[in-house]
Every structure is written in C-alpha cells, then in structure tokens.
Amino acid sequence: MTTAHAEAANGTLPHEPEKATLEGRNKVLAFWLFLGGEAVLFGTLFATFLALRNQTNEGPSANELFHLPLVAAATFLLLVSSLTSVFAIQAMHRGRVTMLRNWLLVTVLLGLCFLVLEIYEFSVYIRHEEFGMTTSAFSSAFYTLVGFHGAHVAFGILWISVLIGQLLHKGLTVVTAPKIYVSAMYWHFIDVVWVFIFTVVYLLGKVG
Amino acid sequence: MDWITTVDHKKIAILYLWAGGIFFGIGGLEAILIRIQLIKPMNTFLDAQTFNELITMHGTTMIFLGVMPVIFALMNAVIPLQIGARDVAFPFLNALGFWTFLFGGILLNLSWVMGGAPDAGWTAYTPLSSTGYSPTHGVDFYTIGLQIAGLGTLIGGINFLATIITMRAPGMSFMRMPMFAWTTFITSAIILFAFPAITVGLVLLTFDRILDANFFNVAGGGNPVLWQHIFWIFGHPEVYILILPAFGVISEVIPTFSRKRLFGYSSMVFATILIAFLGFMVWAHHMFTTGLGPVANALFSVSTMLIAVPTGIKIFNWLFTMWGGQVRFTTPNLFAAGFIPTFTMGGVTGVMLASAPADFQFHDTYFVVAHFHYVIVGGLVLGLFAGLHYWWPKMFGRMLSETLGKWTFWTFIIGFHLTFFVQHFLGLMGMQRRVFTYLPNQQFDLLNLVSTIGAMLMGVGMLIFLTNIFLTSRRPADAADDPWEDGRTLEWTIPSPPPEYNFKQTPLVRGLDAFWKEKMAGHKAMTPSEPVGSIHMPSATILPFLMSVGIFIAGLGFMFSRDEFSSSIMSFLFNNYIVTALGLLITFGSMLMRSLFDDPGWHIEPEELEGR
Secondary structure, eight states, X not given: OHHHXXXXXXXXXXSSGGGSSHHHHHHHHHHHHHHHHHHHHHHHHHHXXXXXXXXXXXXXXHHHXXXXXXXXXXXXXXXXXXXXXXXXXXXXXXXXXXXXXXXXXXXXXXXXXXXXXXXXXXXXXXXXXXXXXXXXXXXXXHHHHHHHHHHHHHHHHHHHHHHHHHHHHHOSOTTHXXXXXXXXXXXXXXXXXXXXHIXXXXXXXXHO | OHHHHOXXXXXXXXXXXXXXXXXXXXXXXXXXXXXXXXXXXXXXXXXXXXXXXXXXXXXXXXXXXXXXXXXXXXXXXXXXXXXXXXXXXXXXXXXXXXXXXXXXXXXXXXXXXXXXXXXXXXXXXTTTTSTTTOOSSHHHHHHHXXXXXXXXXXXXXXXXXXXXXXXXXXXXXXXXXXXHHHXXXXXXXXXXXXXXHHHHHHHHHHHHHHSOOOSSOGGGTOOHHHHHHHHHHHHHHHHHHHHHHXXXXXXXXXXXXXXXXXXXXHHHHHHHHHHHHHHTTOGGGGOGGGOOOHHHHXXXXXXXXXXXXXXXXXXXXXXXXXXXXXXXXXXXXXXXXXXXXXXXXXXXXXXXXXXXXXXXXXXXXXXXHHHHHHHIIIIIIHHHHHHHHHHHHHHHSOOOOHHHHHHHHHXXXXXXXXXXXXXXXXXXXTOBTTOSOOOSSSSOHHHHHHHHHHHHHHHHHHHHHHHHHHHHXXXXXXXXSSTTSOOOSGGGGSOSSOOTTSOSSOBOOOSSSHHHHXXXXXXXXXXXXXXXXXXXXXXXXXHHHHHHHHHHHHHHHHHTTTOOOSSXXXXXXXXXXHHHHHHHHHHHHHHHHHHHSOOOOEEEOHHHHHHO
C-alpha cells in the first residue's frame, strides 16, 4: 500500500491502479458482491414482469405497443457505450489520462442519448396510447422494470460525470482509479440487464 | 456528537445494541399488551383495530428492528476482533448502515403517533395491505420504513462479506476461522441474495398504494399470490439470517466453557452452508394452503424436511462438544445449554408443519405461533443472551453479575416455556392466530391465562437483565483481557474494551482456535506477524448520518405526496414532491461530498502505541 502511494506521488502508477491498495481491492470485491444483489433485484422484477405480462386489463398489449426500430436504436447506443467504457479502462491501464477522460465522456453521452430515447418512448405510450402506470398489471410491471433500469442509467450518468470532474481535478491516482473501475463494472451490468429487457420485454412482447 | 460521527466498528456495535435494545423493548411491550388482551375470553382491554396494529408492529419490530440490530451489534463488536482485523472493510458504510436502519425504524414507529400503525400483519399480505382494506397510512409506514431499514442491512451484509474475505489475519485460512465468523459470513451472503427481493416487493406494494399501480390488484389484472411468493422468497431465508448467527454464538460459547474444541468443526461449516442453500429452496412451505397444487406442495415439503439433516448435525456436534468436557455453567453457557433442547423442540414442530397435509390442519392456528416463537425466541433470543453475556466484558470492559445473570436465565426460560408450550395445545385445539379475542368455555381460557403469566415472567427476566446492565455500568471497568480464562479465539488476546486500533500488531494465526493453540504451546500472547508500525485510521464523519436523514425526509415526503392538507403551504410542499426532492437532495449532496473530498484518514504512530 505504501509503495503504491509512493509511486502515485512520483507520478508513476502501477499497471492496475484500481487494485494497488487494499481499499481498492476491497472496493472492487464489494462491488462484485453488490452486483450479485442487484442481479437478484432485477431477477425479482423480471419474475414479476413475466407473471403479469399478459394481464393487459383491456389496455394496450405488448404487441400493439412496442415499436422495435426505436428500441433497437436504444439497444445499439447502450451496447456501444459499454464498448467505449472498455476503451476507457484500457486507456486507464496504459496511464493515458486524456484518452480515459474522452472515452468516459463518450460513454456518458451515449448513455444520455439512450435515456432521451427511453423518455421519448414512455411519453409516446402515455400520451398517444393511454398506457400509464395505472392502466393494467402489465403496464405497472413494464414501467417498474424498464423504469428501474432507466433510473440505473440515470444514476450511472451522474456518477460517471462526477468521476470525470474528479479526474480533471485530481488526476488518475490509486484513489480515483478504483472508483472509475467500479463505475465501468456498473455500466456493464446495466448493459447486461438491458440485453435481458430487450429479449424478455420487447422481443417476447412482439413475438411471444 | 462523537457518537453521531463515529466510524469505529466497536462504537457502531454499541449504537446497534442501544437502538436494537430500545426497539426490542417496544416490541416486548407490544407483546405484553397482546397477552393482556388474551388473558381471558371476550376481553375488552383492546379493540380489534388496536390489536391488529399491535400484532403487526410486534412482529415487524421484533424481526427487523429488535433482533436484527442486536445480531449486527454482536457481529460489529466481534467479527473484526475474531479475524484479527483493525476494522471492517468499509468503516464509512458501516456507519451508513446503522443510520439508515435507525431512521427506517424511527419512520416505522412514527406511525403510532401519525395516524395509525400498519394493521395487515407483519407479512402484509395483499389485498389486506392494499388501500381498499388498509386505507390509513399504516402500511405506507411499513413499506417505506422497512425499505430504508433494509438498505442498512444490505450495506452491512456486503461490508461483512468483504471484511471476512479480505481482512483475515495472516495464517487464518477459511477453515481456521471461528464458527461465529463463519455464520456471519454465510448470514451476510443470505442477506445479499434475499434482501433485494423484499426491496422489490416493498417497491411494488408502495407503487400499488401511492401510484395506483396494479401489481396486486385483481381488478387491474394483478395477482395477490405474487406478493406471497416475493415476500417468502425473502422471508424464509430471513429465518436463517436470524438463526445462523445464534448457531455461531452457541458454537463459540459451548467449546469455551467445555474446555474442548468444537466437535466436528468442518461438518459445522458445511452444515451452515447447506442450511443457507436449502433456505432458498423452501419458501413455498409458507403457502401450502394457497392452492399451489399437490406437486409443488410435495416438493417444498420434502426440501423443507431436508433442512432437519444439517440442523441435526449441528445439534449433535454441540452435544458431543460438551460430552466429556470440563463444563462450567456460567451465565452464557446456561443460555447456550438452554438453547439446545428449546431450539430442538422448535425444529421438531417445524418438521410437523413441513408435512403439507398436516399443515392444512395447523395453518393459521396458535400451533404455528408456538413453533416460530420456539425457533426465534427459544433459538435466537437465547443465543443472543448467551452472546451478550459472553462478549459483554469484551465490549464494555465490565463483567456482568453472574448471580443476576442466572436469575435472568431461569425467569426467562421458565417464562418462555410457560408462554409458548401451551400454545401448541391451543393451536391443536383450534384457537386461531391473529384474532383479538375468543369465546368462553372452549377450553381456551386456562391455557391462555397460563400463557399470559409466562409472558409476564419473561418480562421480569428482561427487567433483571436491564438491572444487571445498570448495576454493572456503575462498577469500574476492570475486566481482564481473557475474563473467562478459557478464551479460544483472537478477541481474547487484546484488552477489554479493545483500543480503537484493535491490534497493535496483526497476529499470526497458527491453527483453529488460534489463542488456545498458543496457550497450549505455553505462550502468553500471540506471535505478531508484523513489526510495530504506524496505523492508518479512517476519519470520523457526519455524512452517513446526513444521508440517512435525507432518505428519511424523502420517505415521509413520498408517503404524504397524495394527501390533502389544511394548510396550503403544506399541500404545495408535499403534493409537488418538494419535500421528497429536498430529502433526496440532502442524500445525493452528501454522496457527492463523500465522492469529491477524499478522506486521507489519520495515523496512530508507534510512540503513541507504546505510550498507552
């Protein structure tokens, strides 16, 4: 730990700065555990959705509602943002701070675009299709599952933005590196959850 | 102020103990009121609505706000010491976990003075807990209060997992870890995988109640049985979250006072893991009468009965540990010895209930009440008493009085069996649970009277325990490092109470029961694994407290967001979610502060260590 601090003070970082200190290693481990809990959280939401997906209560059904090209575009944006966050971590491992910052910015922007598309999608459903939270059990389950994911995306955008600010202010150190690393883990997790949402909610809704 | 900003695991343990103790007292008073109402047939001491609120709050308070924090108190006080660590992995999160638990608990109990406590039973089954049958804010206090408190538990669970995985002293492999550390580890894993399910359940119920969603509303296509599944996929593992730490305590106390190593240590470890695993497979045994069908009932019946196997292994291992040992019946060991037969009785009725056809008869009678109180009071609470008496000198540096301790034990355990043993028969005779009174001359009268007298006696036992604590706190703190003289694990190698850095030098562990091994080799102290050096400590901080206050305000704001207020300012603030936003702003603002200002901590230098 002390050697890692000394290296950081000299301006040379170890190869994997996120795992250079005990705090860093603890943070990464605990974040894996946290994601295990998050998996149960989304698992329960998916189970709820699957149980209620055909309970439309004479409101719109999934097949009538979903417009796949829009969702496919959103999916594409989010998948690419996961890739750019990988680039960011690779840049971090090479010690290229500017490149790291730029890839993080791209990730945040792609996440924002995804979120805008999702808000647009919801607003269309609510305004034109009369499909709101209270319409049916299906609508409640849909908005809760997809909305939870959306809230996670929004939180991730805020979080990574703060980290970009921190990076500009403090530079890449053994303190900031674990934070950036776990935020990238979080972003991948959100992406994986979206793949399931795309399959279980949208594709199954269209053809299932 | 010192207590509000502390991040030291030993102080947080004491905070958990105090807060948990107060909630335990509230839950106990609620139990006494319930028993007074049932002392005679057609009693008018309480009305039906108050009775419903009392049974709901008794169950909820005891499970979530009474015993859980006391378990966390023991874990916080003991785990870093047992594994030879200077603190938990995340001291800041540890404080945050405590404060969210406390504010969740306060929010839940505010319901008593803010227009009606929850009244749908501690399981909050829908549609009883939906707005149609439960129109007051009671169930909102339940969903939001438990949500906030549950956040704290989840944070604590992750923290202990990380602590135990990464911060064990050199030489302490997993199979050399004390049993209490093992059960804490497994309990934390169950918390991690069970609590997110109830998080979702509570969110769905909140949305149903506040946003008019349709999850459990049949008219809108919803399904009330879904609530039961979500509740019990969390709720059954929760039973093991509660009982495994008690198993851990018993596994520490019995070897210490038998002067023998724990019989079958590795089988104990694997039994613990197996119980945790099976605990997730059996949730629907709470739902036999829901109409799942014979196939599902049979599967859940068999998987439930399987749990008796690892539990039986544990019971016999404790007995074999005592067998041939030099057993000393100190207060902790009395509680541990009392635990074994009492918990076994609870286990036996558990197997009876696990038989689906028989369960159709026992369902919703006092037989079930008797069963789970044998497990939770006769198992967990006796275990907690054993643990508290055992580790009290380590936590506070003062020995509790043995005489008063023995009085506590005898009054409590006699009171306990008087209260709950007869309830088996009340249940078999057909007395329903959750009803606020019963008719005379159904042969319920005498047994209910006995049960109430027993409950009073348990209350007396609690009062003796409190007297013991009060009298002890006035005596000088002069407990020895190893006050029971036969301590086996690392916490007994350091002063009582421990200095804030715990270990001056991290010890080197050379076997199971590390301290005992050194004693047997003729050493007085542990061999250090590092030279005396500067010790890094985290700084105290107010942020965990502020974050929890923020969540508390946001919860209240959300709960009252649809209400009509007489004052227009109040309506404006609540109906536009301004109060909610303000609370969230405090929380996120504190998170931002935490993120932007790194805590460099401070150091305790070697000269200072020698000076003390």
